[in-house]
Amino acid sequence: MHGRAEAPAAGTVLNALATGVGSAFAIDATTTAEVDLDGSGTVDGTVADAPDADTALVERCVEFAVEEYGDDAASVPENVGGTVRTESEVPMAAGLKSSSAAANATVLATLDALGVAEDVPRIDACRLGVRAARDAGVTVTGAFDDASASMLGGVTVTDNGEDELLAREAFDRDVLVWTPPERAYSADADVDRCRRVAPMADLVADLALDGAFERAMTVNGFAFCAALGFPSDPLVEALPDAGGVSLSGTGPSFVAVGERAALQEVREQWNTREGTTWLTTTRNDGTRTT
Structure with missing residues (x-):
């Protein structure tokens, strides 16, 4: 029972750490997952070119997907287990939603292996990956904003506290990404400090829900650079040439x-x-089987 899927990375419009409302857009850099199910009873994960990487997230994605949808498959081993291998163009711990992309690709690849990928609504598959991310402890907010953008494509606005999709639309733009050498893990972010910029986050949410995504992400960038201790110089350098610019995640x-x-x-x-x-x-087609 073999499945394969790919999921795009994403960039930030609104960081959800301040209020629980977030917004993100899919970009054309992908993570691919291959899942093979068997009767071993355990799930083992590997990450290409990173033998020491933590694979708890993708292993939980396989386990949750089998638990949720295994009964709908035509035939599943009694003591189901298997392997999952991911390969990515997306740098880890860089604010580009690598965990969400890995989770989405793994969930959809598992559903593909079960033969039910076309029967499960994409938003439900997305919520399954978010649940696995919370269980694996790789996210503070649940990252439903990032995961929904990666799974559905386009740009989304979400309530991460309720896992509710507030808005989604196509988003056709060119994208420039700068990734410094250092890495930052979202689980280590200072949430209390981020909550101090909640009034600015509310403004960004209003702009995003009005469809002013580029203005929204620029306001978000200045607010969260201050809250998270990143320099705002790259934002200033991008203006006024760019339509919008932000710290991502x-x-x-x-x-x-x-x-x-x-x-x-x-x-x-x-x-x-x-x-x-x-x-x-940007990408508007989201996560897909390959």
Whole structure:
């Protein structure tokens, strides 16, 4: 019983740490998961090119998906287990939703192995991955905003406390990403400090729900750079060329959206910094079997 799926990374419009409301958009950098189910009774995970990586999240995704939908499959071993292997273009702990992409790809690959991928609504598959992320302790907010953008594509606005999708629409932009050498783990973020910028987060949520995503992410960027201790210089360097720019997640990456020619100007500025910059696009098709 074999399944395979790929999920896109995502960039931030609104960080959910302040109020529980978040917003994100899918970008064209993917994580692929391959799942093989058998009768071993245990699930073992591996991450390509990272033999020491923590695989608890993807293992829980397989286990939860089998528990939830195994009875709907045509045939499942009595003592089901298996293997899951992920491979990613998305740097880990960089604020680009690598955990959400890995969870989504793994859940959908497991559903593919069970033969039920086309029968399960994508939003339900997304919630399953979010539940696994909480169980594995890799998220503070549940990351339903990040996970929904990765699973559904486009840009989403969510209530992470209720796992409720408040809005989703297509989002067609070029994207510039700068990732510094350091890494930041969302589970280590100072939540109390982030809650102090809740009034700004409320403003960002209003802008996002009005469809002003680029203005929203720029306000978010300045607010959360201050709250999380990141420099705002990359934001200033991107303006006014970019349509919008923000710290992505809890950092350290920054994302800018707009027209490609304008983003090339921003790239020249960001290229003077340590780390890597790369141009890509948004994605509207979300997670898919391959």
